[in-house]
Amino acid sequence: MLKANDPSLHSWIQIAPDSDFPIQNLPFGIFQTPEKDPRVGVAIGNYVLDMCVLGQYNMFELIDIDPTVFHRPYLNDFIAHGRPVWRAIRNRVSELLRTNNEEISGNSELMQKCLVRMTDAEMLLPVKVGNYTDFYSSLEHATNVGQLFRDPDNPLLPNWRHMPVAYHGRASSIVVSGTPIYRPKGQTKAAEADLPAFGPSKQLDYELEVAFITGKETALGTSIAADEADEHIFGLVLLNDWSARDVQKWEYVPLGPFLSKSFATSISPWVVTLDALEPFRVKGPEQLPRPLSYLDFTGHRHYDINLEVQLQPASGNTTTLCHTNFKHLYWNMSQQLAHQTSNGVNLQVGDIYASGTISGSEPGSFGSLLELTRQGQNPVTLPDNTQRSFLQDYDTVIMRGFSEKEGIRIGFGEVRGQVLPAV
């Protein structure tokens, strides 16, 4: 076990037992305050640890890194250093925060400078996104969508069980949690209409996803074996793949979803490292027929991460619409990265690879309204007695995720977005 994951570790910082950010987590993000320009921070309890200040106080002297990489508006320059450096930095931060370590706790000037209350910090987009791929790796989601969009009796296309199907998404419109989402306009065609129409989407939806961020550049012409994938994955975030279903249905043949998705994609600000998630590896579902050998992997490469979606209407109380788990995915991240690079395409630092909507087998575990309401046929009733087939203006969607074991909770925080009227 990595020392930094030891459940017996405690910090000199007071941390609530239900905090997403105990000393065993230490996710990385980018924050700013009215006094501080954008820089790298680490979440610990209710605080953001200012990595830039720790660098100025020579706290990373023994690690082969120029600490000015923490004084950047994106994590890219830090994560370009590769896994040995990420791990060394996380281990060192763990050491500095442990009970009895006095390097920070014994230096009141440093302590005051390097700890920022989360309520005082504004979180920014953690990476400058190079490329964005969205997979489609939940068997239940692909089946549900296939039934609704295509053939109820034959929902899964022939390639699905042979490869982690995916498409390229839009990188420019990936935004951090809290960014308002304008209802997109688009072209739609009602089933009974002769001609399409243009206007605000009437079927705005969310999609619950988890995404990984790559942290190592590769050359054109090289491929990554599934068993090597971990060396390239810096960490994970929650992702809401906002979707306009009416636009999607009309536009997506034959080249796939385009404007129905590209108007906005929200991610959570804290990147939880693969190292922090190490204790939560689990076996995935059996894959039959057996995939081709370039998708082979050894060991357990699924992760047990509890996920939930909440809806908060402008006026009313929050309702939980979905409880599911990242472990339900059919294809794992190692297979996704092996498939992505099987044609020799190069990876860039800060690429985002999303899972696709994560659904379980029951309606309460469906990761989109499309599935939950059967394309609007069975609206859900909220506590304020209003109904939702799809999202209304001023609705806020909140997604949360956490792993938990032996009393240790490795949380993702949340990804939140409020729908604003079309402009």
Add this chain to the structure above:
Amino acid sequence: MLKANDPSLHSWIQIAPDSDFPIQNLPFGIFQTPEKDPRVGVAIGNYVLDMCVLGQYNMFELIDIDPTVFHRPYLNDFIAHGRPVWRAIRNRVSELLRTNNEEISGNSELMQKCLVRMTDAEMLLPVKVGNYTDFYSSLEHATNVGQLFRDPDNPLLPNWRHMPVAYHGRASSIVVSGTPIYRPKGQTKAAEADLPAFGPSKQLDYELEVAFITGKETALGTSIAADEADEHIFGLVLLNDWSARDVQKWEYVPLGPFLSKSFATSISPWVVTLDALEPFRVKGPEQLPRPLSYLDFTGHRHYDINLEVQLQPASGNTTTLCHTNFKHLYWNMSQQLAHQTSNGVNLQVGDIYASGTISGSEPGSFGSLLELTRQGQNPVTLPDNTQRSFLQDYDTVIMRGFSEKEGIRIGFGEVRGQVLPAV
């Protein structure tokens, strides 16, 4: 007419009458030499004009730009200044190069420093690509592919005449002309096989396209009207959208082409400005049924650009496989950009928007081997008496483009790539 486009202009530099780069063109690119690190250049005849040196000699004093933006490995910082500055710089370069202007020609030290023979310059990727969209805007190409991949009697899907259908491509693997292309591996399934197989593609193809590069950032939630699009388009390049047809056919449902395209996309190094192409605007084809009003435009928004594809086998002579024209496209660039941003997605500087394969109505004008050989059923015979259904290892594909009128030729140079065996 823009003064810089005046057909009567001549330069003190000797330029062959069939050169792609007369004084009326002045495309921008990024070059390096053994002595010079990457920087901005302008093509003139057989020379590259070093914009960095001209900046050092205060040749752009009257223009509101910091000339150190020419000392960059990408054009992005220059083109982020917007159209008034691009135009002012091109006008100024035109002035400096005119017969009788002695600011350069009368200063032998400067002249020696700022003119680099093209044969001494290595051309690099002109922009750091933000986002890459590939449209599908040729009626003939969409019809040909629909016949081969789907239904011979009903090739065009219902949405095609209502919107410029498109998908997102991979930005990381866009490479400059001359970069070798490794034959991609991928998953394919033969029609008669029960199960898919993995290995080098047996149906590697090119696609002849023209792409535009955006040069102005926009905010999320804003849209660009078709008539405003020109303000956002810095210029055009040739683009070869290399495609593995066997991979594409098996993977593309339901989310569109992915690994069959993402292994490599080649572009020509010189970005020909929209200003240089101004004299070549032409009326496009009639669009019926009339598109929705968000796709309305005024004036002529197609461009008359002659295009050709040549194939050069390792051992043999070059054959021309295609002659076609950019004006054949059904949807124009202004409509493409209006559609792209109709959902409020933000543009970034250096985004690439490709036309989709440009085919005319006859086999000699088809922009891909897929169409020309009817998916390999009618191979073409080369001068060395070998046949091609698809590309073989060591084949080189060369695409060229130029506009011509009143004795003035505005050329794109070429985009070239040689296929290397799978690694």
